[in-house]
Amino acid sequence: MTSNDTWHQTACILCSINCGVEVKLDGPTIARVRGDKANPASEGYTCEKALRLDHYQNGAHRLTTPLRRRDDGTFEPIDWDTAIAEIAQRFGEVIDEHGGESILFYGGGGQGNHLGGGYGGATRSALGIRYTSNALAQEKTGEFWVDGQLFGRSRCHTAGDYEHAEVAVFWGKNPWQSHGFPQARRVLKEIANDPDRTLIVVDPRRSESADLADIHVRPAPGGDAHLLAALLAVLVRDGLIADRWLDEHARGLDELLAHIATVDIAESCAKAGVELAIVEQVAHRIGTATRGVSIFEDLGIQQAPHSTLNSYLEKLVVLLTGNFGVPGGMNLHSRFASLGGGGGGGGDRRGGEPMTPTGGHRLVTGLVPCNVIPDEILTDHPKRFRALLVESGNPVHSLADSQRMREALRALDLVVVIDVAMTETAREADYVLPAASQFEKWECTFFNLEFPRNCFQLRRPVFAPREGTLPEAEIHARLCRALGAYNDDDLAPLRTAAAAGRAAFRDAFLAFGGQRPDLSKLVAIVLYETLGPTLRTSDGVDAAGAAAVWGLSQICAMTEGPSVRRAGIGDGHDDADLGDALFDAIIANPSGVVFTLDDYDETWRRMATPDQRVQLAIPLLLDEFDRLATEPAPAGSDAEFPLVLSAGERRSSTANTIFRDPAWRKKDASGALRISPADAAACGLVDGDRARVTTRRGSAVAVVELSDMMRVGHISLPNGFGLGVDGTSDGPGVAPNELTSSDDRDWYAGTPHHKHVRARVEAVS
Numbered sequence: 001m002t003s004n005d006t007w008h009q010t011a012c013i014l015c016s017i018n019c020g021v022e023v024k025l026d027g028p029t030i031a032r033v034r035g036d037k038a039n040p041a042s043e044g045y046t047c048e049k050a051l052r053l054d055h056y057q058n059g060a061h062r063l064t065t066p067l068r069r070r071d072d073g074t075f076e077p078i079d080w081d082t083a084i085a086e087i088a089q090r091f092g093e094v095i096d097e098h099g100g101e102s103i104l105f106y107g108g109g110g111q112g113n114h115l116g117g118g119y120g121g122a123t124r125s126a127l128g129i130r131y132t133s134n135a136l137a138q139e140k141t142g143e144f145w146v147d148g149q150l151f152g153r154s155r156c157h158t159a160g161d162y163e164h165a166e167v168a169v170f171w172g173k174n175p176w177q178s179h180g181f182p183q184a185r186r187v188l189k190e191i192a193n194d195p196d197r198t199l200i201v202v203d204p205r206r207s208e209s210a211d212l213a214d215i216h217v218r219p220a221p222g223g224d225a226h227l228l229a230a231l232l233a234v235l236v237r238d239g240l241i242a243d244r245w246l247d248e249h250a251r252g253l254d255e256l257l258a259h260i261a262t263v264d265i266a267e268s269c270a271k272a273g274v275e276l277a278i279v280e281q282v283a284h285r286i287g288t289a290t291r292g293v294s295i296f297e298d299l300g301i302q303q304a305p306h307s308t309l310n311s312y313l314e315k316l317v318v319l320l321t322g323n324f325g326v327p328g329g330m331n332l333h334s335r336f337a338s339l340g341g342g343g344g345g346g347g348d349r350r351g352g353e354p355m356t357p358t359g360g361h362r363l364v365t366g367l368v369p370c371n372v373i374p375d376e377i378l379t380d381h382p383k384r385f386r387a388l389l390v391e392s393g394n395p396v397h398s399l400a401d402s403q404r405m406r407e408a409l410r411a412l413d414l415v416v417v418i419d420v421a422m423t424e425t426a427r428e429a430d431y432v433l434p435a436a437s438q439f440e441k442w443e444c445t446f447f448n449l450e451f452p453r454n455c456f457q458l459r460r461p462v463f464a465p466r467e468g469t470l471p472e473a474e475i476h477a478r479l480c481r482a483l484g485a486y487n488d489d490d491l492a493p494l495r496t497a498a499a500a501g502r503a504a505f506r507d508a509f510l511a512f513g514g515q516r517p518d519l520s521k522l523v524a525i526v527l528y529e530t531l532g533p534t535l536r537t538s539d540g541v542d543a544a545g546a547a548a549v550w551g552l553s554q555i556c557a558m559t560e561g562p563s564v565r566r567a568g569i570g571d572g573h574d575d576a577d578l579g580d581a582l583f584d585a586i587i588a589n590p591s592g593v594v595f596t597l598d599d600y601d602e603t604w605r606r607m608a609t610p611d612q613r614v615q616l617a618i619p620l621l622l623d624e625f626d627r628l629a630t631e632p633a634p635a636g637s638d639a640e641f642p643l644v645l646s647a648g649e650r651r652s653s654t655a656n657t658i659f660r661d662p663a664w665r666k667k668d669a670s671g672a673l674r675i676s677p678a679d680a681a682a683c684g685l686v687d688g689d690r691a692r693v694t695t696r697r698g699s700a701v702a703v704v705e706l707s708d709m710m711r712v713g714h715i716s717l718p719n720g721f722g723l724g725v726d727g728t729s730d731g732p733g734v735a736p737n738e739l740t741s742s743d744d745r746d747w748y749a750g751t752p753h754h755k756h757v758r759a760r761v762e763a764v765s
Contacts, residue, residue: 005024006024006025007022007023007024007034008022008023008024008025008460008462009021009022009036009038009039009459009460009590009591010022010023010439010459010460010462011039011112011445011457011459012046012049012050012053012112013053013056013110013111013112013113013438013658014049014050014053014655014656014659015049015111015178015179015180016111016179016180016445016447017041017042017179017180017181017182017184017447018111018112018445018447018457019035019036019039019041019042019045019046019047019050019182020035020036020038020039020041020042020457020591020592021033021034021035021036021046021050021053022034022035022036023053023439023462025462025463028058028463029054029057029058030053030054030057030058030439030462031054033046033050033051033053034046035050036591038591038592039455039457039591039592040453040455040591040592040593040594041182041183041450041453041455041457041592042182042183043183045182045183045185045186047179047185048652049652049655052655052659052664053439055659055661055663055664056437056438056658056659057437057439057463059421059659059660059661059725060660060661060725061420061421061422061660061661061725061726062420062421062434062437062466063419063420063421063422063426063432063434063468063469064434064466064467064468064469065077065078065079065434065468066078066079066080066082066083066431066432066433066434067422067426067431067432067434068082068083068086068430068431069429069430069431075432080470080478083431083433084478084479084482085482086431087416087431087433087479087482088479088482088483090387090414090430090431091103091127091387091389091414091416091483092483094386094387094413094414095127095128097386098386099128100127100128100129100130101128101129101130101131101357101383102383102384102385102386102387103127103128103129103131103385103386103387103388103389104129104131104132104133104368104373104376104385104387104388104389105120105124105129105131105132105133105388105389105390105391106132106133106134106373106388106389106390106391106393106395107134107390107391107392107393107395108120108121108132108134108391108392108393109391109392110392110393110438110656110658111445111447111656112438112443112444112445113392113438113443113445114337114339114443114444114445114446114447115441115442115443115444115472115473115545115548115549116391116392116435116441116443116471116472116473117391117392117472118337118446118524118548118552119472119473119476119477119524119525119528119548120391120418120472120476121523121524122476122477122480122485122521122522122523122524122525122526123389123476123479123480123483123525124389125485125521125522126479126480126483126485126522127389127483129389131356131357131363131368131385132366132367132368133367133368133369133370133373134367134393135370135393135398136339136365136367137364137365137367137368137369137370137750138303138369138370138371138398138399138400138751138752138754139299139302139303139751140302141364141365141367141369141749141750141751142302142307142308142311142364142746142748142749142751143297143302143308143311144157144364144365145308145353145364145365145748145749146308146311146312146315146618146621147315148365149312149615149618149621150312150315150319150614150615150616150618151332151607151608151609151614151615152607152608152609152610152615153608154365155335155338155608156332156606156607156608157332157333157335157449158315158318158324158330158331158332158333159181159330159331159332159333159449159450159451160181160294160295160296160329160330161292161294161327161328161329161330161331161451161452162181162187162191162294162296163187164291164292164327164328165191165197165291165292165293165294165328165329166196166197166198166289166290166291166292166293166328167197167198167200167285167286167289167292167293167294168187168191168197168198168199168200168293168294168295168296169200169201169202169286169293169294169295169296170199170200170201170202170203170209170295170296170298171202171203171224171295171296171297171298171300171301171314172202172203172224172297172298172299172300172301172302172304172310172755173201173203173209173296173297173298173299173300174201174203174205174207174208174209174210174300174650175187175188175209175296176188176207176208176209176212177207177208177209177650177651177652178298178650180296180298181296181450182450182455188209188212189212192212192213192214198214198215198285198289199212199213199214199215200213200214200215200216200217200282200285200286201213201215201216201217202217202219202224202227203216203217203218203300204218204219204220204221204710204711204714205218205646205649205709205710205711205714205716206218206708206709206710207709215278215281215282215285217274217278217279217282218273218274218711219272219273219274220271220272220273220633220634220635220711220713221304221634221635221644221646221711221713221714221755221756222304222305222306222634222635222644222756223271223272223273223274223633223634223635224272224300224301224304224306224310225305225306225309225310225313225625225628226268226269226271226272226628226633226634227268227269227272227274227279228310228313228314228316228317229260229263229268229313229625229628230263230265230268230269230272230274230276230279231279231282231283231317232260232263232313232316232317232320233260233261233263233265233268234265234279234280234283235283235286235287235317235320235321236257236260236261236320237265238280238283238284238287240283240284240286240287240288240321241287241320241321241322242320242321242322245322246319246320246322246616249322249324249325249613249614250319250613250614250615250616251611251613251614251615251616251617252615252616252617253616255616255617255622256316256616256617256622259622259625259626262626262629263628263629264629265279267629268628270633271628271631271632271633271634273633273635286317286321286323287321289321289323289328291327291328292323292326292327292328292329293318293321293323293328293329294323294328294329294330295314295317295318295330297310297311297314299648299754299755300646300755301314301755302751303648303751303752303753303754303755303756304753304755304756305634305753305756306624306628306746307746307749307751307753308621308746308748308749308751309621309624309625312618312621312625313625315330316616318330319614319616324603324614325600325601325603325604326600327600331451331452331598331600331602331603332451332602332603332606332607333448333449333450333451333454333598334448334451334454334556334560334563334595334596334598334602334606335446335448335449335454335556336446336448336454336456336552336556336595337446337448337552337555337556338446339446339447354366356368356369356372356376357376357381357383357384357385358375358376358379358381358383358384359372359375359376359379361375361376361750362748362749362750364748364749364750369745369749369750369751370395370399370400370750370752371399371400371401371742371743371744371745371750371751371752372742372745372750373385373395373399373405373408373742374401374404374405374407374408374742375742377408377409377411377412378404378407378408378411385412386412386413386414387412387413387414387415387416388409388412388414388415388416389416389418390415390416390417390418390419390425390426390429391417391418391419391472392418392419392435392472393419393425394419394423394424394425394657395425396409396423396424396425396427396428397423397424397425397657397722397723397735397737398657398737399737399742399752400737400740400741400742400744400745400752400754401697401737401740401741401742402424402735402737402738403697403698403738404742405737405742406424406428409425409428409429410428414430415428415429415430415431416429416430416431416432416433417429417431417432417433418432418433418435418472418475419432419433419434419435420434420435420436420437420469420658421658421660421727422725422726422727423657423727424723424724424727424728424735425727426727427726427727427728433470433475434468434469434470435469435470435471435472435475436465436466436469436470436471436472437463437465437466437469438459439461439462439463440461440462440463440464440465440466440469440471441461441465441471441472441473441545442458442459442460442461442471442473442543442545442546442549443458443459444456444457444458444459444549445457448595451598451603452597452598452599452600452602453567453594453596453597453598454563454594454595454596454597454598455592455593455594455595456586456592456593456595457590457591457592457593458546458549458586458587458590458592459590460537460541460590461541461545471545473524473525473528473532473544473545473547473548476524476525477525477528477529480522480525485519485522486519486522486526490516490519491526491529491530493508493512494508494509494512494526494530494531495529495530495533496508497509497530498530498531498533498534499534502531502534502550502580503577503580505530505531505534506554506579506580509527509531512526523548523551524547524548524551527547527548527550527551528544528545528547528548530547531547531550532544532545532546532547535547535550535587537587537588538588543587546587549583549586549587550579550580550583553579553580553582553583553586554579554580554583555579556579556582556595556596557570557575557578557579557581557582558579560595560596561575561578562602563596563597563598563602564578564582564595564596565578566596566597566598566599567593567594567595567596567597568594568597569581569582569585569593569595570582582595620748621748624747634756635713638758640760641694641695641696641758641759641760642713642760643679643713643714643715643758643759643760643761644713644714644715644756644757644758644759645693645695645715645716645717645739645757645758645759646714646715646716646717646754646755646756646757647716647717647736647737647739647740647754647755647757648717648718648719648736648754648755649674649716649717649718649719650718650719651668651718652667653665653666653667653668653669653671653718654671654718654719654720654721655720656719656720657720657723659720659723660723660724660725660731661725662731662732662733668705668718669732670702670703670721670732670733671702671703671717671718671720671721671722671732671733671734672702672703672704672705672718673691673693673702673703673704673705673715673716673717673734673761674705674707674709674710674715674716674717675691675704675705675706675707675710675715675761676706676707676708676710676711676712676713676714676715677706677708678712679710679712679713679715679761680704680706683761683762683763684763685704685706685761685763686704686706687704687705687706688703688704688705689703689704689763689764690702690703690704690763690764691703691704691761691762691763691764692761692762692763692764693715693717693734693739693759693760693761694759694760694761694762695739695740695741695757695758695759696741696758697738697739697740697741698738698739699739700734700735700738700739701734701764702717702733702734715759715761717733717734717736717739718733718736719736721733721734721735721736722734722735722736722738723735736754737754739757739759740752740754740757741757744757
C-alpha cells in the first residue's frame, strides 16, 4: 500500500487483549500508532507496547523465501512449488511408514494470529494428525479441566465482571503489565480510587498492580495452595459462605465442607508465609461483598506448585460466596471460536482423559502437555512422534528445557515450521515456510473472553504480503492440494453456488457436508477456495482470507443466537440469515463489533452439567487438598538452591518472541535479574553487577537489578529475552527456558512450574 495520510484500523498483537489501534503508514513502515476510539472493547485505550509495532513488521528477522536444510545443517532458499511438493512427499513417507498419528502439530497462531491457525486445521486433517499442542497446554489446561469438572465442559470458561465488581482480586496476576482484560490500567485505577470498591492483589512481588491495591497479600513463592486452603477455611468458620445460593445452585457441598473442616488455619497461614489477620481481612471483605467479587487467576499460580489444585481452590472462593452468575461476579462467556485441542468435556471425575501414545500422559482438553513433548520423541517406543509441524510457535524458546527440546527436534524424521521469522525452532527445522505478517493479511484473535459484552475484530491487511511470503490460508490450501486432499472437480459445485450468491452458497454448503464428509474436515480451506474468491468489502478490498470467518459466524449465530440479537445484530433477519447478518456486521466494521451481549442468566443457560448445577466436589483434587496438611512449607530451605526463580516475568520492556530486535526496548535492555536488596547483599552483589543464575537444569549470566518489588528469597527474569535475530538465541539477556526443566510440572495437567524454579545466585567478576 502506498504512503498516505489515512489512518488504518488494526490491533496491537503483543498480548491476548489485542487492543484496537490505528496506524499511519510511511511507505512500507508503520510510522504512527494511536488507540482506536471506535474499537468497542478498547475504546481508544492502549499501552506503550503498541508504539513499537514496526519493529515486528520491518524487523531484520523477517523471512522472505522458503528454506530447505542442507546436509551440512545450513539452509538454502527454494521456490514455493518445490517446497510444497517436497514437504507433501516427506510427510507422505512418514504417514506410509508410521501413520498420521505419528505427526505432532504445535502452535496454530499467536495471540493475535488465530485465523491462520484455523486454516491449518485442514492440513492437520489431511495429514491425519491426532495429537496437537500449543501454549495453552503450558498455561491454562489445568484451569480448563477444573471448569469441566465444575460446570460440565471445559469450554465453560469463566470471565470476571471487573467493570462492575465491588471486590476485584488478582491472584498471581499483574494486569498493569500483562493486562488480561480490556482497558486494564483504566479499570485498575477506577477500582483503586473508589472508596466503595476494593482491589486485592495476591503476589509475592510488590508489582505495579500491587502498588495500587487496597490489600496486597504476599505469600511465599509456591504457597498459594496453603493460602487458599486457609482462606476457604476462614470463610466457612466465620459463616461467610452463601448457604441459600449454594442450596439452589450447587451439589456436593457437604462432601466439600468435610474436607475444608480438616484445615488447620494457623498452620496453613504459616506455610503460606502470610499472617492470619491478613487472611481474615481478605475473607471478610470477599464474604461480605454485596455487589459481586471477580477473581483473575493467572500464571503466577498456574505455573507453580499445585497448579491445577490452585485453579480449583480459587474457583471455590467464588462459588462458596455465591459470586457466580451474578453482576460483578464470575460468569460464563460466549465465544466466537473454540481454542485448544478439541477435547475436554466434563470427563471422568476420577480423571479419564485420553493419553499420549508412549508415556501415557493425560491429554487435558485434548492437548499434549508441553512438558512431555520431548518424552514422546526421545524414546524407542514404536508409537513415538516421528514428525512435527509448527505454525506460529517457538517451542524451543518458549517451552521448558530448551536444551532437551532441541535434542528432541533433531531426533525427528521431519520438522516443518511456518512462521514470519527464523526462530530458535525454525533453526532446527528441515523446511521453513515464510508467512505474511499479521498486518499483511486478514487476521483476528479468538481470545474473545469477555462478559457481558463480547467483542470481535476482523482485521484487514494494512500492507500487501511481502514478496516471497504467503498468508497461512494460501499455504495450507497448497499443502492440502499437494497431499491430494481435494481437487478442482471436488469443489466445482460449491464454486458454482458461490457465484450465485451467499444464500445459494449457504444451502449448497450445508448439503455438501452430508455429501462429502471427507471434505467437511477441511472446512476452512474449502471455504477459502470456494466462497473466498467472491468476498469483497464494500470498498472493493479482496476478502478471500476472511472466508473462514463466514463459517464461524454461522456457528456463532446458531449457538449464541439470543445474545447475538441482543447485541443489535440481525434485525429484520430470520434465524437462517442471522449468521450472514453477523458476518456482514463484522466485515463492515474494521474496528470491531460487539457480537454478543448477555444478561446474567445466560451463565446458567451455558452450564453443561446435567442439572445445570455446579458440581463442587472433585475427588482427585480433594485428595491432593488433604495432602497439603502433611506437606512441608514450599519456602523450606534448600542449601544448594536457596532461592526461587520466577522464569518469565512480564515487564514493560518485554513482549514475546515475535519481537527479535532489542532496539525496540527503551529500558532494561539486558533483561535484568531482579533480586531483593537483602538477597543481593547476601550474595555480595550491588546494582548493575553481573551474576550467575544456576538451576538444576542450567546456568546463565545476567545483569543485576536490586528491587524492593521482590520478596526475600524470590528472584525473577523477564520473558522475551535471549532472542537472536537469526534464531540462534544469542540476543541480549537470558532465555529463561535454558534454566527450566521439563520434569518440573504439575502432576495432573503437566503445567510447568516456570514461576517456581529453585536457583542460586553467585557474583561474576
